[in-house]
Amino acid sequence: xxxxxxxxxxxxxxxxxxxxxxxxxxxxxxxxxxxxxxxxxxxxxxxxxxxxxxxxxxxxxxxxxxxxxxxxxxxxxxxxxxxxxxxxxxxxxxxxxxxxxxxxxxxxxxxxxxxxxxxxxxxxxxxxxxxxxxxxxxxxxxxxxxxxxxxxxxxxxxxxxxxxxxxxxxxxxxxxxxxxxxxxxxxxxxxxxxxxxxxxxxxxxxxxxxxxxxxxxxxxxxxxxxxxxxxxxxxxxxxxxxxxxxxxxxxxxxxxxxxxxxxxxxxxxxxxxxxxxxxxxxxxxxxxxxxxx
Numbered sequence: 001x002x003x004x005x006x007x008x009x010x011x012x013x014x015x016x017x018x019x020x021x022x023x024x025x026x027x028x029x030x031x032x033x034x035x036x037x038x039x040x041x042x043x044x045x046x047x048x049x050x051x052x053x054x055x056x057x058x059x060x061x062x063x064x065x066x067x068x069x070x071x072x073x074x075x076x077x078x079x080x081x082x083x084x085x086x087x088x089x090x091x092x093x094x095x096x097x098x099x100x101x102x103x104x105x106x107x108x109x110x111x112x113x114x115x116x117x118x119x120x121x122x123x124x125x126x127x128x129x130x131x132x133x134x135x136x137x138x139x140x141x142x143x144x145x146x147x148x149x150x151x152x153x154x155x156x157x158x159x160x161x162x163x164x165x166x167x168x169x170x171x172x173x174x175x176x177x178x179x180x181x182x183x184x185x186x187x188x189x190x191x192x193x194x195x196x197x198x199x200x201x202x203x204x205x206x207x208x209x210x211x212x213x214x215x216x217x218x219x220x221x222x223x224x225x226x227x228x229x230x231x232x233x234x235x236x237x238x239x240x241x242x243x244x245x246x247x248x249x250x251x252x253x254x255x256x257x258x259x260x261x262x263x264x265x266x267x268x269x270x271x272x273x274x275x276x277x278x279x280x281x282x283x284x285x286x287x288x289x290x291x292x293x
Contacts, residue, residue: 001078007087008117018075019091019111020045021142026118026291029224032143045075046111046124047139049103051236052259055180060266061135066102071141073102074109088114094129106130118292124285128277135274137257139234140287143241146220146248159243159250160219162192169211171203172236172258178204181261195243195250205240207259213237218252229288230254235273256285 002022005012013023021044024031032044050072058067069076077099079091092110100106108127113120128134146159171187174180187208193199199206214233218226234254241250258273265271277283 001081003081003084003089005087005089005113005115007115010115010118010120012113012115012120014089014091014113016079016081016091018045018077019079019093019109019113020075021113021120024120024289029291030145031224031291032145044140044142045071046109047071047137047141047253047255047257048074048109048126049105049107049136049138050260051137051139051238051253051255051257053179055260055262055264056266058266059268059271061104061268063267064104066104068102071139072137073099079109079111082110087116088112105132105134105136107134107136119288119290122285122287122289124287125282126277126285127282128279131279133269133279134277135268135271136277137255137274138283138285139238139253139255139257140285141251141253142289143249143251144218144220144224144226146222146243146250158219159195159221159248160192161195161239161250161252162217162219163190164212164215166191167211169208172207172209174204174207174259175262179259180264181207181259184209193239195239195241200240200243205238207255208237208239209235213254216252218250221248223293225292227288227290227292228252229286229290231286232256254285254287 001016003014011025015022053070058065079093082090082092090112095107106129108129110125112123168189169187170184173182212233216228234256236255238253
């Protein structure tokens with residue numbers, strides 16, 4: 001089901017399958033691009049209970065094997081509408097017996113989308129409804145349009161992701177196919193990253209880590225400026241896309257988790273980068289996307 005939100009000239013369409021942002025229009029300009037075919041879900045898909053891929057396609061919990069698709073299964077599940085208004089919607093989902101065949105934990109997921117003038121707020125909540133500790137990863141997958149030609153804008157030729165202050169991150173390096181983590185290495189001190197074709201070609205997915213990513217600005221060659229706010233600051237900020245051409249886009253993905261390794265650990269409870277949630281506890285993730293111009 002598609003749910004339309006409107007507020008002060010801004011417009012969004014939320015698809016209940018995957019709780020994804022299917023359309024976001026601010027100031028008469030489309031802001032997100034449909035790349036759902038790349039991830040098997042929505043434009044701004046919710047990544048749960050894993051981010052990335054599992055090496056070999058499977059994992060174990062207490063020695064029993066399970067299989068999960070890339071970025072997990074929540075992006076393919078239809079959410080129930082708990083509450084809605086003209087400019088907001090609250091969606092929720094509870095794990096089913098079928099879900100437990102691929103992920104043996106009892107969880108509840110809730111998200112609130114609220115549209116404001118030139119802003120989209122997101123509040124995601126994961127709750128462990130089971131009797132045992134739950135292990136999971138969580139992430140978002142927003143895909144930003146970069147080119148402004150269709151709106152009569154002059155492209156600058158450069159797309160820049162700028163941080164609040166200079167950071168000294170590390171980077172998780174991937175294998176040649178760009179699927180699994182090889183290891184971590186130091187990255188040069190930076191105040192910004194140019195999201196060029198050369199960057200994408202060099203890293204496949206640029207997975208920055210060990211730095212604060214709470215406040216970010218995205219300057220696009222089409223003249224747009226985005227302010228991105230993330231709470232808590234994600235351990236990994238993954239950047240990838242196809243920045244060239246009229247359909248150029250860049251994904252700025254906050255990951256509270258980590259892709260699987262080339263030298264993998266099959267047991268989920270021992271995997272690096274996973275979060276542990278005690279029975280009855282909840283974890284909250286906030287995101288704000290503001291189109292300044």
